[in-house]
């Protein structure tokens with residue numbers, strides 16, 4: 001697998017506009033306690049992950065939104081995941097009830113939920129998720145899905161220390177976004193990584209506790225301007 005050998009360490013002084021642009025961000029990083037696999041899932045596998053995550057989120061929404069989506073699919077007459085482009089699995093933003101702000105103000109324009117079971121319509125899900133076990137330590141986990149609107153973003157933060165354990169795994173799906181990781185004690189120690197659909201990252205120990213992470217707003221090009229889903233898996237807090 002050929003990977004660009006660039007590695008960027010940006011300083012605050014040279015910080016660019018905070019949004020995702022494909023051309024100038026690496027897909028590789030030298031960050032310690034951090035792993036990145038740019039293509040763990042094939043396109044057909046990504047479609048299954050997206051469809052089943054959307055179904056999960058959709059089922060928790062108000063009937064009004066479910067009815068609107070049904071009408072849309074009828075008109076489009078194609079809700080067949082296997083024949084559509086990845087991004088066609090997402091409806092336009094106004095068909096989802098995205099929330100504007102998180103209680104702690106970190107996430108903008110998103111839907112999210114905790115997941116303990118997946119829809120039976122996608123029997124492949126358990127084996128796809130099993131693949132993640134080769135990336136993270138073998139420990140009990142909790143899973144959560146997060147759907148960002150086209151203009152959604154996640155501001156710099158450290159995940160709540162008591163809500164989960166020492167590592168955080170993220171599967172990125174849909175539109176590409178930049179993950180930005182910045183050392184809380186050294187503003188020159190900043191890493192930016194493009195997260196394409198089907199990629200997986202793991203932040204653990206020093207990166208989980210001593211760096212803030214954020215997901216930048218999308219750009220204007222087709223690769224980065226759409227909606228993004230992430231499946232987040234964390235180990236449990238052990239006190």
Ligand SMILES: O=C(O)CCC(=O)C(=O)O
Pocket residue numbers: 146154159170213215230232
């Ligand atoms: O979507 C992501 O990759 C990161 C999500 C995140 O930072 C969070 O849920 O705390």
Ligand SMILES: [Fe+2]
Pocket residue numbers: 157158159213
């Ligand atoms: Fe986070």
